[in-house]
Amino acid sequence: MxxxxxxxxxxxxxxxxxxxxxxxxxxxxxxxxxxxxxxxxxxxxxxxxxxxxxxxxxxxxxxxxxxxxxxxxxxxxxxxxxxxxxxxxxxxxxxxxxxxxxxxxxxxxxxxxxxxxxxxxxxxxxxxxxxxxxxxxxxxxxxxxxxxxxxxxxxxxxxxxxxxxxxxxxxxxxxxxxxxxxxxxxxxxxxxxxxxxxxxxxxxxxxxxxxxxxxxxxxxxxxxxxxxxxxxxxxxxKHRLKTDTELQTVEDVMKPNVVTVLKSKGTAESISLMRQKNVDSLIVTDDNGRLEGVVTIDKIRELGKTGKDISGLVERGVPVVKTDAEAKTAFDMLITGRLGFVIAVDDEGRVKGIVTKTSMVKALADIVWKGNENG
Ligand SMILES: Nc1ncnc2c1ncn2[C@@H]1O[C@H](COP(=O)(O)OP(=O)(O)OP(=O)(O)O)[C@@H](O)[C@H]1O
Ligand SMILES: [Mg+2]
Missing domain, CATH: 3.40.50.300 (P-loop containing nucleotide triphosphate hydrolases)
Structure with missing residues (x-):
């Protein structure tokens, strides 16, 4: 071609x-x-x-x-x-x-x-x-x-x-x-x-x-x-992770930088945050940083009332995993789940990061790579 x-x-x-x-x-x-x-x-x-x-x-x-x-x-x-x-x-x-x-x-x-x-x-x-x-x-x-x-x-x-x-x-x-x-x-x-x-x-x-x-x-x-x-x-x-794949935890495979918003924030403010951060969805937390769910731009456009907060628009059934769980747990959820991501939280339920299919590929790459190196 x-x-x-x-x-x-x-x-x-x-x-x-x-x-x-x-x-x-x-x-x-x-x-x-x-x-x-x-x-x-x-x-x-x-x-x-x-x-x-x-x-x-x-x-x-x-x-x-x-x-x-x-x-x-x-x-x-x-x-x-x-x-x-x-x-x-x-x-x-x-x-x-x-x-x-x-x-x-x-x-x-x-x-x-x-x-x-x-x-x-x-x-x-x-x-x-x-x-x-x-x-x-x-x-x-x-x-x-x-x-x-x-x-x-x-x-x-x-x-x-x-x-x-x-x-x-x-x-x-x-x-x-x-x-x-x-x-x-x-x-x-x-x-x-x-x-x-x-x-x-x-x-x-x-x-x-x-x-x-x-x-x-x-x-x-x-x-x-x-x-x-x-x-x-x-x-x-550069994309390699820990040496022992068995011991990889969710924390090792997640992306730590996620955009979150407080559930008390308004719809207009959330949309402006989405614009500013170039995202279509935000992870919603309470005042202590604990996970509430996800709000998407479509949902806000469809149902959002100006002047109202976003708490009523939050989708709560999002997949969640603890940061110290085995990475495989998150992978299984990704493969079987409807959504392309799993949110990682600490023991207190505070949002720490997100695991996506890309993180999974990264981890698989490491396994192949290590396998080769070990002969
Ligand atoms: N019009 C130009 N005049 C002189 N040098 C140029 C010109 N355009 C590109 N270069 C040089 O050619 C090289 C290759 O540039 P190119 O834009 O293809 O890189 P790139 O791989 O796409 O980089 P990046 O990942 O940063 O986008 C660079 O060293 C760049 O400085
Ligand atoms: Mg370029």
């Missing part, structure tokens, strides 16, 4: 992409990962011709891209840029329809497509099409960024750290959604991230880059089992 051959990019005598060869098969989810400045964004931008290589060639479906009309090229390629990049003065519908408009789709067809797309990510079209980006939560804006890239059904989608700024719950949900869409529509995705956990979860193939070069390109399993060199080992190793 995509092929880079001897691609170099030089800026003022500095080589930022060095003789890169890369082949990506149709329908694969390929993740580029590496330290800041290693050339991930540059690679994506060369694929859709926002940047021209200094030398070498890039092919899409066997055609050299410099020979393809750029409009036709962009029709084949969806692009989610490193910041969300919605146009603030355009409505959600207008944002999604940027490329369909460029391609002169008739208005009926555009409208139909926009509705389909919003439904794909569970956002009610009637409620959202006429809103502006500032009237959406961070997670919802991020979804629109993804939908915009999907609008004309391109076979190839480039995503540059699309979930960088999101909280764990929203990030987890969006990862699941994107993966599901990619499989369902059989798209080829090139996805950039800094986050090894995200790479391990999402990728069919992981491409580890450093200083403009590909260091290793393999499936997650292969990468964990046989890192090509010390750099790769260390890159994965």
């Amino acid at each position: 995509v092929k880079l051959k001897n691609v170099r990019k030089v800026y003022n005598k500095t080589t930022v992409i060095d003789e890169m060869d890369l082949e990506i098969d149709k329908g694969k989810f390929v993740v580029l990962i590496g330290p800041s400045g290693c050339g991930k964004t540059t690679t994506l931008k060369m694929i859709n011709r926002l940047i021209e290589p200094t030398s070498g060639s890039i092919f899409i479906d066997g055609e050299e891209i410099t020979k393809v009309n750029p409009v036709l090229l962009r029709r084949k390629i969806g692009y989610v840029i490193q910041q969300i990049g919605l146009f603030p003065n355009m409505t959600i519908a207008q944002n999604i329809e940027v490329v369909p408009r460029l391609l002169k789709w008739p208005s009926e067809k555009r409208k139909k497509r926009t509705r389909e797309l919003l439904e794909l990510v569970g956002m009610d079209p009637d409620e959202y099409i006429n809103r502006y980006p500032s009237e959406l939560s961070g997670g919802q804006q991020q979804r629109i960024g993804v939908l915009r890239a999907l609008a004309v059904e391109p076979p190839l989608i480039l995503m540059d750290e699309p979930f960088g700024a999101l909280d764990p719950i929203t990030r987890e949900t969006l990862q699941d959604e994107v993966k599901k869409i990619q499989k369902k529509l059989n798209k080829t995705v090139v996805f950039v991230t800094h986050d090894m956990d995200e790479a391990l979860k999402m990728a069919d193939i992981i491409v580890i880059m450093k200083d403009g070069k590909i260091i290793q390109m393999d499936s997650p399993e292969e990468l964990l089992a046989n890192p090509a060199n010390d750099f790769v080992a260390e890159f994965i190793g």
Whole structure:
């Protein structure tokens, strides 16, 4: 589907992409990962011709891209840029329809497509099409960024750290959604991230880059089992946990930074906190930091009365686990549970963190990795 051959990019005598060869098969989810400045964004931008290589060639479906009309090229390629990049003065519908408009789709067809797309990510079209980006939560804006890239059904989608700024719950949900869409529509995705956990979860193939070069390109399993060199080992190793997996507790696998709100707070204040923290849900506590439940932006919008506190909107049946319980307990709850997270509390019931599927992948990675090291 995509092929880079001897691609170099030089800026003022500095080589930022060095003789890169890369082949990506149709329908694969390929993740580029590496330290800041290693050339991930540059690679994506060369694929859709926002940047021209200094030398070498890039092919899409066997055609050299410099020979393809750029409009036709962009029709084949969806692009989610490193910041969300919605146009603030355009409505959600207008944002999604940027490329369909460029391609002169008739208005009926555009409208139909926009509705389909919003439904794909569970956002009610009637409620959202006429809103502006500032009237959406961070997670919802991020979804629109993804939908915009999907609008004309391109076979190839480039995503540059699309979930960088999101909280764990929203990030987890969006990862699941994107993966599901990619499989369902059989798209080829090139996805950039800094986050090894995200790479391990999402990728069919992981491409580890450093200083403009590909260091290793393999499936997650292969990468964990046989890192090509010390750099790769260390890159994965940063994500290692305790040595003895038996003794891992919930505390070892949870993410400690969660956004909480007191149940006595008002609906308006909660929404503004969600905006500020880029989240779609908040963990609700009492005055002593003890868990009450979760409140979501949808619930507030649906049932919230201005001037009222959120206590009546709290969903209480959320899965809870003690921080000192075995990590496996939380994993079992995640696998069998309806929600993508489990909240970790101390003996007093105070909120300490959250366990997500990403935390689980992290722990599994460690087991594979350790297994290899112990021979
Ligand atoms: N227009 C430019 N002129 C000169 N140097 C540039 C230009 N754009 C990028 N670079 C350099 O090229 C290198 C690769 O940049 P690139 O944006 O591809 O990195 P990245 O891997 O995406 O990093 P990050 O993870 O921080 O987004 C960096 O050293 C950067 O400073
Ligand atoms: Mg970048």
